[in-house]
Amino acid sequence: MSNLSISLIAAFVSILGFFHKPATNYSPATAPMPMCHTEPLTDDMATFVSDPTFQAFHPSPSPLNYEGKGQRITFKTPDGAEAKGYFVKSKKKSKKWLFVYQEWWGLNEYIMRQSDIFYKDLGENVNVLALDMYDGQVTADPKEAGKFMQGVKEERLNNIVKGGVLFAGTKAKIANVGWCFGGGWSLKSALLLEKQAVGSVMYYGMPVKDVEKLKTLNCDVLGLFATEKFISKEIIEEFAANMKKADKKLEYKIFDGVHGFANPSNPKYDEALSKEAYGMALGYLKNRLKVK
Numbered sequence: 154m155s156n157l158s159i160s161l162i163a164a165f166v167s168i169l170g171f172f173h174k175p176a177t178n179y180s181p182a183t184a185p186m187p188m189c190h191t192e193p194l195t196d197d198m199a200t201f202v203s204d205p206t207f208q209a210f211h212p213s214p215s216p217l218n219y220e221g222k223g224q225r226i227t228f229k230t231p232d233g234a235e236a237k238g239y240f241v242k243s244k245k246k247s248k249k250w251l252f253v254y255q256e257w258w259g260l261n262e263y264i265m266r267q268s269d270i271f272y273k274d275l276g277e278n279v280n281v282l283a284l285d286m287y288d289g290q291v292t293a294d295p296k297e298a299g300k301f302m303q304g305v306k307e308e309r310l311n312n313i314v315k316g317g318v319l320f321a322g323t324k325a326k327i328a329n330v331g332w333c334f335g336g337g338w339s340l341k342s343a344l345l346l347e348k349q350a351v352g353s354v355m356y357y358g359m360p361v362k363d364v365e366k367l368k369t370l371n372c373d374v375l376g377l378f379a380t381e382k383f384i385s386k387e388i389i390e391e392f393a394a395n396m397k398k399a400d401k402k403l404e405y406k407i408f409d410g411v412h413g414f415a416n417p418s419n420p421k422y423d424e425a426l427s428k429e430a431y432g433m434a435l436g437y438l439k440n441r442l443k444v445k
Contacts (some may be wrong), residue, residue: 162174180353198334198359201383202257210381210411211257211333213293214418221264222269223281230316232309238286238317239265241272250321252277252314253283254331254338256416257298259291260284263418271330276444278290282323284317286310286338301333302305310338321349328352328372330434330442332415337361343372344392352441353435357412359384360392367399375437376405377430406433 201207223241230236231396239260243249253268255261264283272281287305292298321327327349331339336358344361351370357379361367374396376390386407396403408426413419415427439445 156167190194198257198337198383199303203296204303204383207383207412208295208299208415210421211295211298212420213295214258214261214263214416216293217262217418218265219266220333221262221265222272223265226320228316230312232312234312236316237289238301238320239268239283239285241268241281243278243280245278247278247280248280248322248324248326248361249444250325250436251279251281251374251442252317252327252329252339253281253343254329254335254342255286256332256413257302257334258293259287259289259298261293263416267376271435271438275438275442279442279444280321282317282321284313285356286313286335288313293352310341312343314342318346318349323349324350326351328354328438328441330354330438331358333358333413340374343374344369347371352438354437356415356430356434357381357384360388360395362391362395364395364398367395367401370399370401372441373402373404375433376403377415377433378405378407379394379410379412379414380407383412404437406430 221239223239226238226240227235228238251271253264253271255264260283268281268283272279275423287301290301292301327346328351329339329342336355339353339355339358340361343350344366348371352372353374355374355376357377378384389405389407393403393405408414408430410423410426411421413421414423415430416422
């Protein structure tokens with residue numbers, strides 16, 4: 154190769170080096186952080202559901218053959234699709250509604266049975282709708298349940314809730330209750346319902362952390378939490394502080410029981426704590442829905 158060719162190549166490489174010079178403000182401190190975190194960075198439980206410790210809180214539920222008092226229904230959603238639910242209609246025409254949100258297993262027989270229990274204890278003049286947030290998917294396998302939760306899209310979940318509101322009607326007054334995954338969605342539902350929301354009961358669900366979002370709540374919240382490391386005391390106290398900043402009312406209790414203590418299908422079910430928590434939930438819902 155001639156000396157002229159070598160000189161030309163060297164000059165070309167030099168020019169490339171000038172145009173591809175690294176940014177002068179790059180440093181390890183400003184580099185993107187790796188996403189291999191072990192603690193949740195958002196208010197979404199999907200960030201830790203694959204953790205074996207969290208899965209251990211959820212042994213496979215015992216089989217339950219339960220048909221229920223209500224009926225399985227489908228209803229339109231704003232995204233042009235359809236959603237499913239379990240619906241127990243009030244004996245008398247009523248604008249009072251309770252939306253029920255499943256655990257991470259899906260809308261199974263236990264959720265149907267608990268919907269019936271609420272229906273009976275609220276006097277049978279409140280419409281109860283358990284929303285199927287997994288579009289028909291149900292499992293008893295903790296690993297599969299984790300995949301279901303991680304696989305659902307927030308936009309679709311929002312549309313399912315909004316479809317439930319359309320089914321209930323614009324004049325409906327709606328309270329919400331849910332457990333685990335559904336505990337978080339009880340609160341998110343109340344935010345989506347805006348002025349139609351009259352209450353939210355969260356059983357060991359992940360709180361919304363955005364204070365600006367919390368400011369839009371139209372109701373107070375009852376939190377029934379467990380003693381655990383994932384939705385920890387620190388997270389709950391942060392939620393209480395955020396609700397105070399948002400000028401919203403939160404009543405809560407951290408029960409001396411594990412995550413899932415109120416689920417009768419869970420081997421770690423605590424009957425005494427479940428009874429106490431249910432008494433608080435029922436009293437709250439009766440007050441917010443104005444039933445005796």
